[in-house]
Structure formats: structure tokens, C-alpha cells
Amino acid sequence: MTVAEAQARAADRGDVFTLIDPSTGQPFQDVPRATTAEVDAAIADAVIAQRAWAALAPTARADALRAFARAVEGAQEELAQLEVRNSGHPVSSARWEAGHVAQVLNFSAGAPERLSGQQIPVAGGLDVTFHEPYGVVGVIVPWNFPMTIASWGFAPALAAGNAVVLKPAELTPLTAIRLSELAREAGLPKGLFTVVTGQGSVVGERFVTHPDVRKVVFTGSTPVGVDVAAGCARALKPVTLELGGKSANIVFGDADLEKAAAAVPASVFDNAGQDCCARSRLLVQRSVYDRFLELLEPAVTAWRVGDPHEDGTEMGPLISAAHRSTVAGFVDGADVAFRGSAPDGDGFWFPPTVVLARPGQRVAQEEVFGPVVAVMPFEDEADAIRLANDTAYGLAGSLWTENLGRAVRVSRAVKSGVLSVNSHSSVRYWTPFGGMKASGLGRELGPDAAEHFTETKNVFFATDAS
Numbered sequence: 001m002t003v004a005e006a007q008a009r010a011a012d013r014g015d016v017f018t019l020i021d022p023s024t025g026q027p028f029q030d031v032p033r034a035t036t037a038e039v040d041a042a043i044a045d046a047v048i049a050q051r052a053w054a055a056l057a058p059t060a061r062a063d064a065l066r067a068f069a070r071a072v073e074g075a076q077e078e079l080a081q082l083e084v085r086n087s088g089h090p091v092s093s094a095r096w097e098a099g100h101v102a103q104v105l106n107f108s109a110g111a112p113e114r115l116s117g118q119q120i121p122v123a124g125g126l127d128v129t130f131h132e133p134y135g136v137v138g139v140i141v142p143w144n145f146p147m148t149i150a151s152w153g154f155a156p157a158l159a160a161g162n163a164v165v166l167k168p169a170e171l172t173p174l175t176a177i178r179l180s181e182l183a184r185e186a187g188l189p190k191g192l193f194t195v196v197t198g199q200g201s202v203v204g205e206r207f208v209t210h211p212d213v214r215k216v217v218f219t220g221s222t223p224v225g226v227d228v229a230a231g232c233a234r235a236l237k238p239v240t241l242e243l244g245g246k247s248a249n250i251v252f253g254d255a256d257l258e259k260a261a262a263a264v265p266a267s268v269f270d271n272a273g274q275d276c277c278a279r280s281r282l283l284v285q286r287s288v289y290d291r292f293l294e295l296l297e298p299a300v301t302a303w304r305v306g307d308p309h310e311d312g313t314e315m316g317p318l319i320s321a322a323h324r325s326t327v328a329g330f331v332d333g334a335d336v337a338f339r340g341s342a343p344d345g346d347g348f349w350f351p352p353t354v355v356l357a358r359p360g361q362r363v364a365q366e367e368v369f370g371p372v373v374a375v376m377p378f379e380d381e382a383d384a385i386r387l388a389n390d391t392a393y394g395l396a397g398s399l400w401t402e403n404l405g406r407a408v409r410v411s412r413a414v415k416s417g418v419l420s421v422n423s424h425s426s427v428r429y430w431t432p433f434g435g436m437k438a439s440g441l442g443r444e445l446g447p448d449a450a451e452h453f454t455e456t457k458n459v460f461f462a463t464d465a466s
């Protein structure tokens with residue numbers, strides 16, 4: 001029985017969850033909820049597929065991944081429209097995301113021929129290292145960027161010679177399902193990359209406990225990530241964790257204030273703030289604090305919130321009614337400086353919101369994962385560094401200054417994995433990405449992405465004539 005057949009049976013027995021369009025609040029599709037037996041069947045198929053895949057010539061694996069990339073490019077608009085419907089992402093963002101998946105695949109396709117080991121000088125022989133694939137890799141994905149985050153796991157894992165079983169979030173499985181179909185249409189063998197839909201406590205948990213899944217990549221919330229890591233520790237299984245964030249955007253008095261203020265909305269309201277890298281704390285030097293808020297207000301009110309199907313929309317709805325209540329809880333009783341707009345109708349709308357905060361408050365410490373920024377003043381460089389590091393997290397961050405020495409000092413002192421100076425960029429698929437402290441373990445993307453899906457084998461060949 002194939003996994004598709006097993007999932008069809010799940011649909012027949014009514015074991016499904018219903019997807020809701022976040023911009024209308026209307027249900028539109030049911031998706032099967034896999035059983036543990038179905039997860040095990042997918043893993044068994046993956047074990048078989050992986051052996052043949054790893055035995056292929058590196059060039060053949062590279063060609064297959066390039067074909068997959070071309071299939072994704074050909075389906076860019078289809079994938080984008082699926083993401084608009086399922087996740088409420090503005091269509092311009094969703095198109096970028098689909099294009100990004102193709103680029104990650106193309107970049108990863110360069111890896112099979114470049115996974116070189118070392119030759120290490122030894123007496124009496126030849127010593128070489130090999131980058132061996134783990135076997136089957138389990139990838140667990142959150143709902144906020146369903147296809148891009150999936151690709152950061154599956155593309156380099158496949159490039160390194162692994163098979164992949166992937167669990168999308170319950171709320172947003174559609175683009176991952178389509179990507180696995182595109183892999184098959186592009187010629188990747190059956191069982192090599194399988195998407196299994198269902199609950200985290202069933203499907204995700206099984207990736208952690210199943211002995212044939214030899215590495216887990218988890219992206220999601222810190223509490224669930226800690227449980228996943230604990231389970232992987234019990235199974236002595238390597239795990240990469242990409243977790244939450246509470247990133248600081250630090251604006252010094254010597255910065256180009258107009259440019260820094262204009263850049264704030266995209267840094268925190270992009271994807272309605274449902275971004276692990278959202279600069280949800282805005283630290284502004286006290287000497288320019290009032291001036292900066294004056295510059296910020298028009299930028300926030302101009303941020304275009306509305307129908308995600310329209311080309312000019314910059315921000316859509318939140319993912320669900322429950323999540324909107326959580327986000328609203330952070331603003332209740334807060335000192336709101338000003339807000340942008342949001343549609344009135346059905347759908348899980350929430351306006352961009354600027355809150356004046358104090359460092360110990362919940363809104364200044366916890367991940368809101370919505371379009372809410374907590375603004376706080378600081379006195380000097382040391383105070384800025386202290387405040388920036390004053391959360392459990394350490395994922396991303398930005399600093400704005402025209403002073404080169406300060407830019408170097410502060411970017412070295414802030415304990416975050418991904419920083420940008422006079423910019424808010426966080427993700428380029430050819431540079432490393434990942435968090436410090438409670439934001440995660442390990443790195444994705446970048447030059448070593450495929451190597452992270454291998455373990456090193458050292459082999460000594462005796463050359464002494466006997």
C-alpha cells in the first residue's frame with residue numbers, strides 16, 4: 001500500500017482536519033491525518049529509496065535536483081496561489097517564496113559533486129574521510145513559512161544522499177504536499193521525499209522515536225523544540241532546532257534616521273509578524289527617540305494591509321482565530337503609541353501596532369508572532385547591547401549606525417545568530433542561518449548546508465608492501 005493510498009483510506013474513514021482560508025475565515029479543504037502505521041510505511045519506503053539514491057553517481061543526484069528545481073519554477077504561480085489560500089500570505093511574498101524554493105534546490109544541486117572529504121597525512125598508508133548520508137531524515141515544519149522552511153531541510157538533505165520524510169504544520173500542508181508531487185513529476189524516485197500530514201504528537205513524534213529516522217530537523221516553537229531535542233537525545237539522534245525569536249532592531253542616534261524608520265514596517269510586520277526573525281523589539285537611543293517615533297508613524301500607517309490576492313498588499317491576515325486572540329492578549333492594557341489599519345471583514349485581521357514598552361514586560365520578552373513592535377529607549381552603546389541581549393532568545397537582529405567601529409563592536413556583542421547592519425535582511429540561501437540561546441541549535445543554509453546532513457567516516461588504507 002502506498003502512502004497516498006493509506007492517506008486516501010484516512011480520508012475515507014473521516015480522519016481528517018479542515019483547512020481554513022485565513023483571509024475569509026471559511027473552511028475550504030480537508031486533509032488526512034496519518035496514523036503511526038502510515039508514518040512507519042512512509043519511513044519503510046524511504047529506507048529503500050535512500051539506498052538506491054545514495055548509490056547514484058553524484059552527477060545523477062545533481063541532475064535530479066535540477067530537474068526538481070525546474071518543476072518548481074514551472075509551478076511557481078500555482079504554489080504561490082496555494083500559499084495565498086492556505087496561509088494568507090500576500091501574493092507577491094508567496095511568489096518570492098516559491099521562487100526561493102527553486103533557488104534552494106538549484107543551490108543544493110551543486111552539493112553532490114562538492115561533498116569532498118579530506119586526505120590526511122599519516123604514516124604507512126592513506127587516510128581519507130567520506131561524508132556519509134544519515135539515511136532517512138525527518139523534517140518537521142511550522143505554519144509560518146510552509147514552503148521555504150521545508151526546502152531548507154529537504155533540499156540539502158536530498159543533495160547529501162538522504163531520503164526525507166516531511167511533516168508540514170496541520171494548518172498549512174498544501175504547498176508541501178504539492179512540492180512532493182512535483183518531485184515525483186520531475187523524476188525523483190518513489191519514497192525518496194514523502195510528505196506525511198497529521199498531528200505533531202503522532203507524525204512528528206514518530207520521526208523522533210522511529211529508529212530508521214537518523215536525523216531530525218525541527219523548526220517551530222521553543223517548548224516543542226525542547227521536547228523534540230529530548231526525544232532525539234534518548235535515541236542518540238542528531239537534531240537541528242530553529243526556534244523562536246525576540247529580535248532587536250537597534251537605532252543609534254548617529255544613524256540615517258529616515259532610512260531606518262522607513263525600514264521598520266517590513267522588519268516586523270512582514271508576514272503579519274509571523275516571522276521568527278521579526279524585529280519585534282525596537283531599541284532607540286534616547287537622544288533621537290521622539291524624532292524617530294515621529295518618522296515611524298507615517299511609515300506604519302502607510303503599510304498596506306488587506307486582500308492577500310492583490311499585488312500591492314504588503315500584509316495579510318494572521319493564520320487563525322486562536323492565534324489572533326493570543327496576539328491581542330499582548331496588546332491588552334499595553335501603552336499603544338499608534339496603529340496601522342486592517343480590514344473589518346471576516347478573516348483573522350490584526351492591525352500593525354506600535355507599543356511603548358519597558359524591558360521586563362511580557363511584550364518585551366516573549367515572542368508575539370504578530371504585527372506588534374515593542375519600542376524602548378536606551379542611553380548609550382553599552383545599554384543598547386545589554387537590552388538587546390536581555391531575552392531568552394538570540395535569533396536575528398539589526399543595528400543602524402553610521403559609525404563603522406560601533407557597527408563592528410555591537411554586531412560582535414549581540415548574542416544572535418543572524419545580524420544585519422543598516423538593513424533587515426536575514427535569509428540568503430547561500431549564507432548560514434540559525435539561532436543562539438533559546439532560538440536553536442545548529443545552522444541551516446549556507447555553504448555547509450548539505451554537509452550538515454552527513455556524518456564523517458574516516459578510513460585508513462595501509463600501503464605497506466607485505
Ligand code: NAD
Binds near residue numbers: 142168170242243
Ligand atoms: P509548533 O512548535 O507548535 O509546531 C511546529 C511543528 O512541530 C508543527 O509541524 C507541529 O505539528 C509539530 N509538532 C508539534 N508537537 C510535536 C511533537 N510533540 N513532536 C514533534 N513535532 C511536533 O510551532 P508553530 O506554531 O507551527 O510555529 C511557530 C513557531 O515556529 C514560532 O515560535 C516561530 O518563532 C518558530 N519558527 C522558527 C523559525 C526559525 O528558523 N528559527 C522559523 C519559523 C518559525
